[in-house]
Amino acid sequence: MAFEGSSVAISHTGKVRSNNQDSGYSGSNLFVVADGMGGHAGGDVASGLAVHRLKELDHPFPTPSDAEHALQEAIGETATQLIDTVAERPELAGMGTTVSALAMVEDYAVIAHIGDSRIYLYRDGALTQITADHTFVQRLVDSGRITPEEARYHPRRSVLMRVLGDMDPDPDVDTFIMPTQPGDRWLLCSDGLCGVVDDAHTEKALGQGFAPGRTADLLLKQALDAGAPDNVTIVIVDVGGNHPLFSGTPTIVGSASNPQGIEVPAARPGRTSWLHPGRQAANEPTHFEPAVEFLEELIEEDRRRGRRRRVWWFVGFALILMAIATALLGAYTWTQTRYFVGADDDTVVIFRGIQQDIGPIALSSVYDDTGILLADLPTYQRMAVEDTISARSVADANAIVANLRPTTGGTP
CATH class of the missing domain: 3.60.40.10 (PPM-type phosphatase domain)
Structure with a gap:
């Protein structure tokens, strides 16, 4: 049909x-x-x-x-x-x-x-x-x-x-x-x-x-x-x-x-x-x-290509991690050039670092405990210290502390 x-x-x-x-x-x-x-x-x-x-x-x-x-x-x-x-x-x-x-x-x-x-x-x-x-x-x-x-x-x-x-x-x-x-x-x-x-x-x-x-x-x-x-x-x-x-x-x-039927053209120059x-x-x-043996070579070549891809992926991933780690280290190093005045328990303290923390990681540490008691400060100064006072440098932090001392009645 x-x-x-x-x-x-x-x-x-x-x-x-x-x-x-x-x-x-x-x-x-x-x-x-x-x-x-x-x-x-x-x-x-x-x-x-x-x-x-x-x-x-x-x-x-x-x-x-x-x-x-x-x-x-x-x-x-x-x-x-x-x-x-x-x-x-x-x-x-x-x-x-x-x-x-x-x-x-x-x-x-x-x-x-x-x-x-x-x-x-x-x-x-x-x-x-x-x-x-x-x-x-x-x-x-x-x-x-x-x-x-x-x-x-x-x-x-x-x-x-x-x-x-x-x-x-x-x-x-x-x-x-x-x-x-x-x-x-x-x-x-x-x-x-x-x-x-x-x-x-x-x-x-x-x-x-x-x-x-x-x-x-x-x-x-x-x-x-x-x-x-x-x-x-x-x-x-x-x-x-x-x-x-x-x-x-x-x-x-x-x-x-x-x-004309199946015609074979004249060969052209070429490789x-x-x-x-x-x-x-x-x-x-x-x-x-x-040939069959060439197939095995192709399969092995593909395996080598796969291994190279995995190696380059690992290298790339490692480079990304290193770049992130370098950036984090650079950022942390920069924070350690910053200072601020704050409170530690009952005294005024100069801190090195910045006020923010990243989860459990503290980005500041005690640089100098001034010995000035918070209780000796007027209310507005005590509140300012408890809220922290940013300083441009350690010299600037010492100047802030010096301005606090006369109000405490302590020794300049």
């Missing part, structure tokens, strides 16, 4: 890259996003090959299980095709692509996924990420080492741990089947969108009820406004809905849409990749597939 709904596919080079290594496909039953990697030409070829092989599955399937098996088989054949292509064109060594594919079979969505492109489901006002990123930072999130928010800005956020490439003829692809229903809105996208537009803004855009084309344009604008450092590919699929049904004419976008020194590197390669 043919899928009933509406869809759109768009792709944009972004504001930084000079070429588009993404590919996207929107058909009658099949929808795909592929994000190529591997240099100026390699990424274009890898994502284009993947889309052109998978689009052969754009037809009704008897059962969801048949579609799932077909997707697994097609992706495996694409891996073999990538390996054969590199054998013929060694300069493309190291190329690969993510694949996020969605096949609609009756009331079910059949999903195949490898890499860090994503599939989301917007249902009943809530956005849910359906696929899991096959990235180094996602492993850190899954193990509790970092939070999802920290993953967005982690220096290794673009390192892919699983990818459809030219080194593994039997890729480990996630496949599963989910029920779908009228009103569901599916979003397939490369990390050029989800890497710069957070889920909250994506959910808001999908929830405005616009047709798929207008919604995709709105999401693309948000990615471009955020700088769009990578290619951006978006496929939106509405199940049923109020918008006109698509005509069934497939739409191919990105590098796979090249009218070479340390993984594959014989080929030209991309403008700024954002991800690659490391």
Whole structure:
């Protein structure tokens, strides 16, 4: 049974890259996003090959299980095709692509996924990420080492741990089947969108009820406004809905849409990749597939980074404490240059410090007990002394005491 709904596919080079290594496909039953990697030409070829092989599955399937098996088989054949292509064109060594594919079979969505492109489901006002990123930072999130928010800005956020490439003829692809229903809105996208537009803004855009084309344009604008450092590919699929049904004419976008077919551009001068020194590197390669031993090194590097963060946090905290202690010591030292005249039991005393205390900590001490009895002072002077009389210096304090003595009848 043919899928009933509406869809759109768009792709944009972004504001930084000079070429588009993404590919996207929107058909009658099949929808795909592929994000190529591997240099100026390699990424274009890898994502284009993947889309052109998978689009052969754009037809009704008897059962969801048949579609799932077909997707697994097609992706495996694409891996073999990538390996054969590199054998013929060694300069493309190291190329690969993510694949996020969605096949609609009756009331079910059949999903195949490898890499860090994503599939989301917007249902009943809530956005849910359906696929899991096959990235180094996602492993850190899954193990509790970092939070999802920290993953967005982690220096290794673009390192892919699983990818459809030219080194593994039997890729480990996630496949599963989910029920779908009228009103569901599916979003397939490369990390050029989800890497710069957070889920909250994506959910808001999908929830405005616009047709798929207008919604995709709105999401693309948000990615471009955020700088769009990578290619951006978006496929939106509405199940049923109020918008006109698509005509069934497939739409191919990105590098796979090249009218001359999958064309390998001439290599440009540039630096070479340390993984594959014989080929030209991309403008700024954002991800690659490391070997298992390199993964362990990345994990150990992350541990070292965590230890350094803790050390710097401790050093920073210690410096703050030292600054506070220095300020307190300076303040206390200043108080010990102040004097005032007050009462201690029944005599007039010169105190060093200030009248205020900080809790149980006294900021003054007896400097000189003058021996002048409070009882010998007139009432107004006794009250002034009991309330304390501030002095600018010890000489000023002695002068205040001297003015008190004649009134007591004592010896000057």
